[in-house]
Amino acid sequence: MLKKKKRFVCMGGGNAMPVAILSELKKQPVFISAICAMLDSGGSAGRLRKDYGIVSPGDIRRAFLALANTSPAIENLFNFRFQVGGLKGHNFANLFITALELSTNNYEKTITELGKLLKVDHKVLPSTIDKSSLCAVLENGEIIEGETNIDIPKHNGKLKIERVFLKPKARAYPKALIEISRADIIIIGPGDLYSSLAQILITEGMADAIKKSRAKKVYICNLMTKYGETKDYSVGDFTSKIEGLIGAPVDRVIYNNKKITEKRSSDYRKKNKELLSPVTPNLGLDKKKFVGADIIKSAGDIVHSPKKLIKTILNI
Numbered sequence: 001m002l003k004k005k006k007r008f009v010c011m012g013g014g015n016a017m018p019v020a021i022l023s024e025l026k027k028q029p030v031f032i033s034a035i036c037a038m039l040d041s042g043g044s045a046g047r048l049r050k051d052y053g054i055v056s057p058g059d060i061r062r063a064f065l066a067l068a069n070t071s072p073a074i075e076n077l078f079n080f081r082f083q084v085g086g087l088k089g090h091n092f093a094n095l096f097i098t099a100l101e102l103s104t105n106n107y108e109k110t111i112t113e114l115g116k117l118l119k120v121d122h123k124v125l126p127s128t129i130d131k132s133s134l135c136a137v138l139e140n141g142e143i144i145e146g147e148t149n150i151d152i153p154k155h156n157g158k159l160k161i162e163r164v165f166l167k168p169k170a171r172a173y174p175k176a177l178i179e180i181s182r183a184d185i186i187i188i189g190p191g192d193l194y195s196s197l198a199q200i201l202i203t204e205g206m207a208d209a210i211k212k213s214r215a216k217k218v219y220i221c222n223l224m225t226k227y228g229e230t231k232d233y234s235v236g237d238f239t240s241k242i243e244g245l246i247g248a249p250v251d252r253v254i255y256n257n258k259k260i261t262e263k264r265s266s267d268y269r270k271k272n273k274e275l276l277s278p279v280t281p282n283l284g285l286d287k288k289k290f291v292g293a294d295i296i297k298s299a300g301d302i303v304h305s306p307k308k309l310i311k312t313i314l315n316i
Contacts, residue, residue: 005031009183009215011127013037013059013196016304018066020190020220021313024306026067028314032122033179034063037191039134039166039199042148044081044090048098055107055129057097059196065093068118078118123179127200130170134199136161150228151195152274157228164198172205180206183215187313188250190220190304193241194229201245211248218313221255223302224268224275235290236282250289252316254309255281257292260302268302278302291316 008030010021014037022034036059040046045058065078078093087095101110107129115124134147138159144150145167180186191197201207210217221238225231230238235255243249260278269275281292293312297305 005029006184007031007033007179007182007215009033009035009179009186011035011186011188011197011200012191013040013062013200014191015062016190016192016196018062020304020306020309021187022063022066024310025313026122028310032067033176033183034067034122034124035127035173035176035179035200036060036063036124037147037196037199038126038128039132039147039170041133041146042151044094046148047090048094052098052102053131054098054101055126055131057094057101058091060111060124060126061091061093061097063124064114064118064120067120067122067124069121070117070119074118123175125176125179126173127176127206128170128173128203130168130203132166132168132170134164134195135167136164136194138162147195147199151192153228155228158231160231161194161229164194164202166199166202170203172203172209177205177209180209180213180215183213185313186210186213186215186217188217188219188242190222192226192229193222193233193238197242198245201242207246207248210246216252216316217246217250218252218254218316219250220304220309221253222279223256223296223304224272225277225279227274227276231276234280234282235285238279239290253290254295254312254316255279255290255292256295256304257281258294258296260296264299264302271301 038056040056040058045056049056080092082088082090104110133145136144136150139162219242221235225233239253295304295309
């Protein structure tokens with residue numbers, strides 16, 4: 001009798017979740033449903049969203065490429081970014097997805113055709129297809145509107161974010177909710193807490209679906225704190241914010257417990273000035289719930305090692 005494949009739902013945006021989770025998890029005998037952040041308001045994706053009134057193609061593009069089973073030439077083409085002229089700054093895949101959406105006038109058909117083209121054996125789904133903006137309320141009452149303005153603050157980034165909301169409210173994509181209900185394991189992160197993960201979790205219906213799901217819920221904690229979002233956050237702080245957004249506890253939290261030297265941290269911060277310091281674990285964490293492990297690459301940039309991270313997840 002064939003063993004039924006475990007169903008993984010992976011939630012995130014940016015580069016972190018696709019690179020750290022999807023690229024390695026697809027090598028395992030599992031079925032993946034990636035649920036992507038959709039409210040990117042900066043860069044190429046933000047420009048296209050503003051110009052054409054489309055659903056942002058940026059984060060969903062990264063998930064499709066991480067799960068693709070196509071030739072290196074096609075992957076290079078979809079990652080190509082124009083450097084000069086009127087298209088300067090635009091990513092080819094963003095333009096392709098935009099043209100596909102405009103020509104079909106059907107977002108579901110757009111992602112279906114993209115999956116066929118890239119030979120994706122799993123599902124890549126938007127968290128929402130409603131037109132909305134991510135907003136953050138700071139501790140001084142100021143409201144910041146737009147994902148990119150939260151991600152790259154023009155305001156005083158030392159001010160803490162009190163809460164986030166969507167303007168106008170956005171409904172979770174129905175097929176994403178179905179996949180959550182069918183999941184064996186739900187993985188949240190890694191990714192920026194507010195500008196990436198929160199925008200998924202606060203879409204209407206998403207938190208309730210996660211709470212009702214019988215799946216094991218696993219949160220992958222960030223490796224570094226970030227200016228404007230998570231200054232001075234510990235593992236416990238990240239976890240409590242995620243659980244607050246869901247309205248329920250997660251089953252496991254995976255965090256890095258490998259010591260990071262000050263030189264390595266300093267070298268990484270020179271290339272990523274928004275990053276502040278390695279995330280530290282709290283004393284007395286429940287060892288059953290909080291799983292500390294060496295999950296970073298052995299040298300160089302302070303990023304998750306996909307192989308180490310997936311091994312840790314599968315051990316759970």
